Amino acid sequence: MRARAITHATPAESIGERVRATGKRMTVQRRLVLEALQQAKHHTTAEEIASRIRRQYPQIDPSTVYRNLEALEELGLVTHTHFEDRVTRWHLADAHRHGHLICRSCGAELEVPMSLLEPLAAKLRAKHGFVADLAHSAVVGVCSACASVSSR
Amino acid sequence: MRARAITHATPAESIGERVRATGKRMTVQRRLVLEALQQAKHHTTAEEIASRIRRQYPQIDPSTVYRNLEALEELGLVTHTHFEDRVTRWHLADAHRHGHLICRSCGAELEVPMSLLEPLAAKLRAKHGFVADLAHSAVVGVCSACASVSSR
DNA sequence: GCGGTTATCGCAACCAGCCGCAATAGCGGG
DNA sequence: CCCGCTATTGCGGCTGGTTGCGATAACCGC
Ligand SMILES: [Mn+2]
Ligand SMILES: [Mn+2]
Ligand SMILES: [Zn+2]
Ligand SMILES: [Zn+2]
Numbered sequence: 001m002r003a004r005a006i007t008h009a010t011p012a013e014s015i016g017e018r019v020r021a022t023g024k025r026m027t028v029q030r031r032l033v034l035e036a037l038q039q040a041k042h043h044t045t046a047e048e049i050a051s052r053i054r055r056q057y058p059q060i061d062p063s064t065v066y067r068n069l070e071a072l073e074e075l076g077l078v079t080h081t082h083f084e085d086r087v088t089r090w091h092l093a094d095a096h097r098h099g100h101l102i103c104r105s106c107g108a109e110l111e112v113p114m115s116l117l118e119p120l121a122a123k124l125r126a127k128h129g130f131v132a133d134l135a136h137s138a139v140v141g142v143c144s145a146c147a148s149v150s151s152r
Numbered sequence: 153m154r155a156r157a158i159t160h161a162t163p164a165e166s167i168g169e170r171v172r173a174t175g176k177r178m179t180v181q182r183r184l185v186l187e188a189l190q191q192a193k194h195h196t197t198a199e200e201i202a203s204r205i206r207r208q209y210p211q212i213d214p215s216t217v218y219r220n221l222e223a224l225e226e227l228g229l230v231t232h233t234h235f236e237d238r239v240t241r242w243h244l245a246d247a248h249r250h251g252h253l254i255c256r257s258c259g260a261e262l263e264v265p266m267s268l269l270e271p272l273a274a275k276l277r278a279k280h281g282f283v284a285d286l287a288h289s290a291v292v293g294v295c296s297a298c299a300s301v302s303s304r
Numbered sequence: 305g306c307g308g309t310t311a312t313c314g315c316a317a318c319c320a321g322c323c324g325c326a327a328t329a330g331c332g333g334g
Numbered sequence: 335c336c337c338g339c340t341a342t343t344g345c346g347g348c349t350g351g352t353t354g355c356g357a358t359a360a361c362c363g364c
Pocket of ligand 3: 042
C-alpha cells in the first residue's frame, strides 16, 4: 500500500491529515459526505448528498450531513452558494470558482467567470475596506430570453 | 369625508385602487400588513410584521402575512432582500433602494448606494443581456474591522 | 343594497436547515 | 493493544417559510 502511486486529484489520505491537524476527526460519515461531493460533478444539495450516502449507510441523519458540510467548509475544503429557491448548493472548494446568475422568471442558471465580478469586489474593498465574497449568493435578475419576451 | 384633503405620503385609497385594478382584493389583513410595513421605518421581518398585527388582530396567521407580502410584491409595492441568516427582510418599494454588505464574522450591516453596484449590473446587461437585481441579496464578506483583526 | 363569483383566509402539514442532548466512537498517549 | 478524552453522531424538537384545502368574505353587476 505504502508504495502505491497516488494519482487521484485529491489524495484521500492528505485530506484525512488535514482534518485531523485541526483537532477534527475523520469519521465514516464525513468521508461519505466528501465522496458524495466528489461524485457530484458540480454543485449539489444537502438532500442529494444525504440520499446518495443513504444507499451505503442508511442510518445517516440529515443533521449529520449539514454539520459535516459546515465542518468541511471551516477547513476550506467545501463552499456553498445560495440560489433563489431556499435550497443551499454545495461545491468542493477546489472546483473552479464562478459566479451564478439566476433568472427569476424562468429559473435559468448562467455561470460567469469571477473576473466579471472582481471589479465590484475591488471597489468595495477600496471604498469600504469590505472583502466581498461575490460567489456566495447567486445574482438574481431576468435573463435575456425572458427580458425580451416581457418587453415585447 | 369626501372633501377631506389627503396629505399622507402614500394615499391609502390609491393603493386600494391599485390593488383592485389587478383583480386583487383589499382585505383587512392586507391593509394591516401594509400599515405594519409603513410603521417599520426600514427593513423588517415577516415575524415582526405578524406580531405587530397580532396586537390589533390576534387571529392573523403567519401564512397570511407571507402571502400578502408576496401579493404586494407582485404589485410592485413591496420588495424583499436576503441577508445571511435565513430570515428575509421586507421593504416598502418606495423606500430608497440600496445595496447591503453584511459581515460574516461580526454580522455588521452596511448600506451602499445602488450607484456603486450599477456598473456591474451594466456589465451583466451588456455581456449577457441579464437584467440583474443587485439589491436582492446582501453581499456577504468580511468588514474592514474584522479583516484587520484576522490579518494581524 | 343583494347575490354570485372567486380571491383570500386560517389551519394543518410539510420542507430546508439548525440546535441541545445523551450515547458513541475517533484519536493520541502510554 | 488498551484507555481516556472529547468530537461527532442520531434523535427530537424548533424556526422561517411554503402549500393544499375547505370556509369566508371582497368585489362587481344588477
Ligand atoms: Mn428572494
Ligand atoms: Mn451562506
Ligand atoms: Zn456552480
Ligand atoms: Zn435595508
